[in-house]
Amino acid sequence: MSKKIKVAELFAGVGGFRLGLEGWNNKSATSGYEKELNSEYEVVWSNQWEPSTKAQHASIVYESRWGKLNHSNEDIASVDVTTIPDHDLLVGGFPCQDYSVATTLKNSKGLIGKKGVLWWSIHKILNEKENKPRFLFLENVDRLLISPSNQRGRDFAIILQSLNELGYAVEWRVINAAEYGLPQRRRRVFILAYHKTSEIYNQILESTPIEWILDKGTIADAFSISVENRKNYKSFKLKGDIVDISNEFNKGGNKSLFENTGIMINGEVSTIKSVPSYEGAHTILRDIILSGKVEDDFYINENELDKWIYLKGAKSHSKVNAQGFEYKYSEGSMSFPDPLEKSSRTIITGEGGKSPSRFKHVINTKEGYRRLMPVELERLNMFPDNHTKLDAILDTKRAFFMGNALVVGVIEKIGTSLQKKIDGTF
Structure with a gap:
């Protein structure tokens, strides 16, 4: 060498x-x-x-x-x-x-x-x-x-x-x-x-x-x-x-x-x-997700599904800024759930946590709608499995790492x- x-x-x-x-x-x-x-x-x-x-x-x-x-x-x-x-x-x-x-x-x-x-x-x-x-x-x-x-x-x-x-x-x-x-x-x-x-x-x-x-x-x-x-x-x-x-x-x-x-x-x-x-060849989202049931915390409660659908959907409404000026705020719809036959959207630092979000990934599995696991986020950035897994590191922090990673x-x-x-x- x-x-x-x-x-x-x-x-x-x-x-x-x-x-x-x-x-x-x-x-x-x-x-x-x-x-x-x-x-x-x-x-x-x-x-x-x-x-x-x-x-x-x-x-x-x-x-x-x-x-x-x-x-x-x-x-x-x-x-x-x-x-x-x-x-x-x-x-x-x-x-x-x-x-x-x-x-x-x-x-x-x-x-x-x-x-x-x-x-x-x-x-x-x-x-x-x-x-x-x-x-x-x-x-x-x-x-x-x-x-x-x-x-x-x-x-x-x-x-x-x-x-x-x-x-x-x-x-x-x-x-x-x-x-x-x-x-x-x-x-x-x-x-x-x-x-x-x-x-x-x-x-x-x-x-x-x-x-x-x-x-x-x-x-x-x-x-x-x-x-x-x-x-x-x-x-x-x-x-x-x-x-x-x-x-x-x-x-x-x-x-x-x-x-x-x-x-x-x-x-x-x-x-x-x-x-x-x-x-x-192209690696798609389906290629990196874990098979079978994962931890319960990652599944979306049916009672909150409407919130996720709303946040992912198109919106147009009026807002008022700090100076009192009224303006129209619009945003387009996002895929819900995320398609498994395409490459993933960009991971952001706020990917972790249970709260409904416009930007977090959600996939539909046989067991129900769920967020992505930390190891799946690592795979999307091509890190070794569980590279960020330590006793002192929460799953939300592991997701944050991948939002900041390359x-x-x-x-x-x-x-x-x-x-x-x-x-x-x-």
């Missing part, structure tokens, strides 16, 4: 990135943890901190699976960068927040964005590390590409320019896991970055942007796409520093400049709208492609 690819995992949650890169007991998520993954990744440091709760449940689960060694359970913003081991790959699913820049790095002695915005914790590590990680692998909600509403795409432009200033090229893609046969309809943007000291950076320089996006790139190797016309893409230069971009990028624009696929190198952005190209199979596929790119470059 080649030299290990050392990984630092930020915002680790219950370890979705780690499972995708290392596998579980050297087994692959996409094989149902039956086949060898042959991974060269090794997580050498991890961090998980939940600021809104005293009990650090996600960190407890993480430590129960991988141990406390080299795992940090403290606010990442307060971590001394010198205590983080050198690593080749920095990974994490960072929250989508307001990335606007408060001041310049020179004037703020390190603070360049709003306090508590976790992107700047990533930036701090990249900026202060003497031996910078040569690769980044990040995940976020797809609205990152269109936020905020008054400067569409500004937040992503800030991230791209800050990485550009640190010497990285970047490729990105919005991927809906179900469109590539995986069990959940979960759309997320995946971001890969390559430092100028890496061979992959040079490979990008030697390719045209469209060649990398569609054929030669890491994400293209993992998840094939097509476009109507290869020439139908936008290109533009990121102008000014990150303060300029924060203030001026696409000001007043009603549409983002970023499509769902793209690349940036030396401040030059190329982006195009792509569609998935996949003809393989589809492990996406990480595995991109990680496998990245590993192939990295091999031979040490």
Whole structure:
């Protein structure tokens, strides 16, 4: 095996990135943890901190699976960068927040964005590390590409320019896991970055942007796409520093400049709208549910069935806001019960608990209508069965974990492609 690819995992949650890169007991998520993954990744440091709760449940689960060694359970913003081991790959699913820049790095002695915005914790590590990680692998909600509403795409432009200033090229893609046969309809943007000291950076320089996006790139190797016309893409230069971009990028624009696929190198952005190209098998909800009767608490009481049906149904009625303005509120209907012959809807953090809800999954079984079990939610994210099951962890918290998690199979596929790119470059 080649030299290990050392990984630092930020915002680790219950370890979705780690499972995708290392596998579980050297087994692959996409094989149902039956086949060898042959991974060269090794997580050498991890961090998980939940600021809104005293009990650090996600960190407890993480430590129960991988141990406390080299795992940090403290606010990442307060971590001394010198205590983080050198690593080749920095990974994490960072929250989508307001990335606007408060001041310049020179004037703020390190603070360049709003306090508590976790992107700047990533930036701090990249900026202060003497031996910078040569690769980044990040995940976020797809609205990152269109936020905020008054400067569409500004937040992503800030991230791209800050990485550009640190010497990285970047490729990105919005991927809906179900469109590539995986069990959940979960759309997320995946971001890969390559430092100028890496061979992959040079490979990008030697390719045209469209060649990398569609054929030669890491994400293209993992998840094939097509476009109507290869020439139908936008290109533009990121102008000014990150303060300029924060203030001026696409000001007043009603549409983002970023499509769902793209690349940036030396401040030059190329982006195009792509569609998935996949003809393989699909995992559907029926494939992951437990057979037979499950715990009684998960069945819906007949007396509450009407509440569930109402919440799932279409509605249109008048509301009054805090200023006294009356407006019409409407929402469409949702499937009830959830169809077993399709991939699952997106899991949300409020999936757990008995109370009727518009967004919780409900299936119809021979034994009656019921919510999904924690192990079924884990399967929808391609985690090992009962990965989050501990005596101290309630089922509602296990559901919350999965609402915050990612589809492990996406990480595995991109990680496998990245590993192939990295091999031979040490």
